[in-house]
Amino acid sequence: MNNPITRLFGIRYPIVQGGMIWCSGWKLVSAVSNAGGLGLIGAGSMRPEVLREHIVKCRAVCPKPFGVNVPLLYSGVNEIMRVIMEEGVEIVFTSAGNPAVWTNQLKIHGIKVVHVVSSLRFAKKAEAAGVDAVVAEGFEAGGHNGREESTTFSLIPMIREAINLPLIAAGGIGNGRTMLGAMALGADGVQIGTRFAVSPESSAHQAFKDFIIKAGEGDTELVLKALHPVRLLKNSFYRQIKKAEFQGATPEMLLDLLGNERSKKGIFEGDLENGEMEAGQVSAIIEKIKPAGDIVREIWESFLEHKSAFFKQSLSWQ
Secondary structure (H helix, E strand, C coil), X not given: CCCHHHHHXXXXXXXXXXXXXXXXXXXXXXXXXXXXXXXXXXXXXXXXXXXXXXXXXHHHHCCCCEEEEEEXXXXXXXXXXXXXXXXXXXXXXXXXXXXXXXXXXXXHCCCEEEEEECCHHHHHHHHHHCCCEEEEECCCCCEECCCCCCCHHHHHHHHHHHCCCCEEEEXXXXXXXXXXXXXXXXXXXXXXXXXHHCCCCCCCCHHHHHHHHHCCCCCEEEEXXXXXXXXXXXXXXXXXXXXXXXXXXXXXXHHHHHCCCHHHXXXXXXXXXXXCCECCHHHHHCCCCCCHHHHHHHHHHHHHHHHHHHHHHHHHHC
């Protein structure tokens, strides 16, 4: 496909793998990029030296474009950005922060910058900051999310009408049918996280992957809205959070409950009871663990199939 996203990144398919913490290492990223999508290293769970190692290893096995996702809310962003610029990374996705802080400096270094937003207001701010593209992420998505609780399919048409940048849809997208829906509403591409999180190349713990496969409708919920909204799979830790929120816990009390590295405990170490298990609503439609490259090709082929079927059906309506 030749469209604004494939041209911007130099990729074959407008399919982006979300830069998920504890999941998105060089193995997953290279598998997605080599299959024709855009893989993103998840820097949010990496120290600077670890990020550098993943960039070097990815480049060694992946001649195709790949990027790095940087959540701006985490500490150590300055060092992370220094590594990115030193290593000549060509694509950076930023999220959970003000895009104006880093966009200009990254672009001076020849880096394409994409910012993730959860509302129309933030999309306009990202465009004003000079980013090259925007990811509009609905609250169906796993991980950190917007307080507005806007769904992907309400965000995309609103933002499409308001900005002139290439637009990527995220949240609730995990197959060709949902990709087609997002593109029909104005997206130029899609970003997919949870489905890639359960691939063999994902660095997440096998127990976490199995937990996602077993999840059904209603098994995730957006919590911690008084702090940093995040969508979690329901487990013992989730129930602790819900109880604390029901009892009127302050943001400081919630921070104490979170403690250190709760997401590492759940996603990377596989502690299904005490870990922070970040995943999207799309968990309910994921039935099997498949290689990341197969996922890219399957989504694209399904997208084309449903696109063709839709146009054939639309002709019969005339």
